[in-house]
Amino acid sequence: xxxxxxxxxxxxxxxxxxxxxxxxxxxxxxxxxxxxxxxxxxxxxxxxxxxxxxxxxxxxxxxxxxxxxxxxxxxxxxxxxxxxxxxxxxxxxxxxxxxxxxxxxxxxxxxxxxxxxxxxxxxxxxxxxxxxxxxxxxxxxxxxxxxxxxxxxxxxxxxxxxxxxxxxxxxxxxxxxxxxxxxxxxxxxxxxxxxxxxxxxxxxxxxxxxxxxxxxxxxxxxxxxxxxxxxxxxxxxxxxxxxxxxxxxxxxxxxxxxx
Amino acid sequence: xxxxxxxxxxxxxxxxxxxxxxxxxxxxxxxxxxxxxxxxxxxxxxxxxxxxxxxxxxxxxxxxxxxxxxxxxxxxxxxxxxxxxxxxxxxxxxxxxxxxxxxxxxxxxxxxxxxxxxxxxxxxxxxxxxxxxxxxxxxxxxxxxxxxxxxxxxxxxxxxxxxxxxxxxxxxxxxxxxxxxxxxxxxxxxxxxxxxxxxxxxxxxxxxxxxxxxxxxxxxxxxxxxxxxxxxxxxxxxxxxxxxxxxxxxxxxxxxxxx
DNA sequence: CCTACAATGTGCGGCAACGCACATATATAT
DNA sequence: ATATATATGTGCGTTGCCGCACATTGTAGG
Numbered sequence: 001x002x003x004x005x006x007x008x009x010x011x012x013x014x015x016x017x018x019x020x021x022x023x024x025x026x027x028x029x030x031x032x033x034x035x036x037x038x039x040x041x042x043x044x045x046x047x048x049x050x051x052x053x054x055x056x057x058x059x060x061x062x063x064x065x066x067x068x069x070x071x072x073x074x075x076x077x078x079x080x081x082x083x084x085x086x087x088x089x090x091x092x093x094x095x096x097x098x099x100x101x102x103x104x105x106x107x108x109x110x111x112x113x114x115x116x117x118x119x120x121x122x123x124x125x126x127x128x129x130x131x132x133x134x135x136x137x138x139x140x141x142x143x144x145x146x147x148x149x150x151x152x153x154x155x156x157x158x159x160x161x162x163x164x165x166x167x168x169x170x171x172x173x174x175x176x177x178x179x180x181x182x183x184x185x186x187x188x189x190x191x192x193x194x195x196x197x198x199x200x201x202x203x204x205x206x207x208x209x210x211x212x213x214x215x216x217x218x219x220x221x222x223x224x225x226x227x228x229x230x231x232x233x234x235x236x237x238x239x240x241x242x243x244x245x246x247x248x249x250x251x252x253x254x255x256x257x258x259x
Numbered sequence: 260x261x262x263x264x265x266x267x268x269x270x271x272x273x274x275x276x277x278x279x280x281x282x283x284x285x286x287x288x289x290x291x292x293x294x295x296x297x298x299x300x301x302x303x304x305x306x307x308x309x310x311x312x313x314x315x316x317x318x319x320x321x322x323x324x325x326x327x328x329x330x331x332x333x334x335x336x337x338x339x340x341x342x343x344x345x346x347x348x349x350x351x352x353x354x355x356x357x358x359x360x361x362x363x364x365x366x367x368x369x370x371x372x373x374x375x376x377x378x379x380x381x382x383x384x385x386x387x388x389x390x391x392x393x394x395x396x397x398x399x400x401x402x403x404x405x406x407x408x409x410x411x412x413x414x415x416x417x418x419x420x421x422x423x424x425x426x427x428x429x430x431x432x433x434x435x436x437x438x439x440x441x442x443x444x445x446x447x448x449x450x451x452x453x454x455x456x457x458x459x460x461x462x463x464x465x466x467x468x469x470x471x472x473x474x475x476x477x478x479x480x481x482x483x484x485x486x487x488x489x490x491x492x493x494x495x496x497x498x499x500x501x502x503x504x505x506x507x508x509x510x511x512x513x514x515x516x517x518x
Numbered sequence: 519c520c521t522a523c524a525a526t527g528t529g530c531g532g533c534a535a536c537g538c539a540c541a542t543a544t545a546t547a548t
Numbered sequence: 549a550t551a552t553a554t555a556t557g558t559g560c561g562t563t564g565c566c567g568c569a570c571a572t573t574g575t576a577g578g
Contacts, residue, residue, distance in 0.1 A: 096500075142404060146339040149337065453535065
């Protein structure tokens with residue numbers, strides 16, 4: 001694909017519908033919201049907001065992934081949840097809290113749609129289709145948080161790495177992620193060496209392949225098998241909450257048909 | 260207080276206002292909701308709902324405490340969050356999901372107010388004061404879940420025990436809780452022996468006193484000192500989200516003034 | 519090409535928590 | 549009072565992960 005033809009790689013998120021939440025809105029809501037959307041780029045490691053920040057915008061990731069982290073007093077951190085094209089950043093705005101004691105850090109560079117907080121709040125309180133959708137998304141995020149807590153308590157680094165890879169993969173267009181083991185360790189809240197060991201074990205089994213900041217998933221079925229149940233629980237629950245859009249339309253798989 | 264006069268112990272939850280959410284509702288909302296409330300008793304270990312259950316009622320604890328647990332495929336469990344008189348059970352009903360993949364188990368026996376799901380949903384979608392209040396409560400619950408995840412990753416059993424005791428204490432009228440170390444271990448997702456060791460250490464330091472299913476907190480300041488930062492984060496955030504009731508009234512401490 | 523830096527590999531000792539076994543203590547009922 | 553069940557105490561060896569130190573291997577920039 002080295003021709004001059006525009007590939008999906010070059011315009012990976014050219015329409016808001018790359019974000020699943022934006023995609024399933026009814027036409028009249030789209031008509032009100034979409035004019036206020038602005039396509040922005042997220043770079044790896046960028047912070048969208050810090051603990052306690054009053055947010056001015058919400059963001060709907062298109063092909064980027066953002067991690068919600070809690071940063072401890074001693075500086076170490078742990079990932080609370082992952083947000084990609086299935087969701088949005090800035091839940092606190094419509095939940096009424098305006099801020100959270102967390103940090104949002106870009107885990108995978110890419111694009112997102114920015115929307116002024118006021119526009120979202122206005123639409124939310126109109127009680128349109130968006131209202132229920134955002135609440136159901138929030139509930140799915142709670143499931144992810146709950147499962148992260150369980151996973152941290154009971155599962156090995158290897159199981160957690162598998163879960164993390166799967167969650168990330170679900171939010172990316174390819175089987176490839178740009179990510180160092182050091183960064184993964186920060187997310188999982190474990191030692192870098194622990195990630196190295198688990199990753200090399202996975203590589204020896206032919207499940208993944210990696211070199212210096214790049215990971216490719218080769219055998220997803222086996223990755224799912226090696227993961228703990230946490231991934232499946234989160235997946236099934238978010239599918240249930242978000243793919244069943246009553247009285248509007250149903251989506252049976254993760255992909256979106258655009259055009 | 261051994262006279263025949265009715266003590267607060269005998270009617271510990273005689274009015275709905277013992278629940279903080281119900282207490283701060285404006286009069287007209289109370290007028291609509293309260294006639295549908297039914298006082299019910301929760302017994303220790305009772306399950307309010309199982310994973311995936313479609314709930315018929317929401318519950319507003321008065322002097323009882325309920326734990327939200329995730330039960331793993333192998334049967335072991337981990338506590339996701341604690342709900343007492345500051346909150347309600349059945350968030351999924353107004354969030355739109357109708358169910359969650361969790362289990363709600365009574366951790367401390369007592370009373371609660373039961374409300375039919377339909378009544379709550381109707382009031383919620385009227386967009387009354389209740390709407391914002393429930394969303395802010397939900398956000399505070401998310402903070403608790405997030406912090407549980409962090410705590411499970413980074414903190415010792417002793418720190419977690421302190422956090423757990425403090426969270427429970429905040430939801431109880433006295434400094435005394437009826438709870439075996441075995442049950443605490445189930446909540447924290449650790450060995451019973453681990454709880455025994457930490458508890459006896461706390462007792463030796465004079466922070467708590469316990470005997471066979473009963474724990475009394477003697478030195479709360481020290482308990483807070485020995486706890487990890489997670490307790491404080493959750494406390495500050497839920498105070499921020501729930502004690503500031505804009506345009507209605509402000510509450511400056513945890514207690515309620517009734518009569 | 520070579521240097522410098524960043525990413526990954528590996529080998530320690532140490533420790534918190536685990537699973538298991540069993541001893542002891544304290545409530546409750548007959 | 550005695551028996552029984554439940555709750556708590558204690559001592560193993562084992563394990564998964566930690567912190568640290570350092571070797572190796574890629575990748576980018578001069």
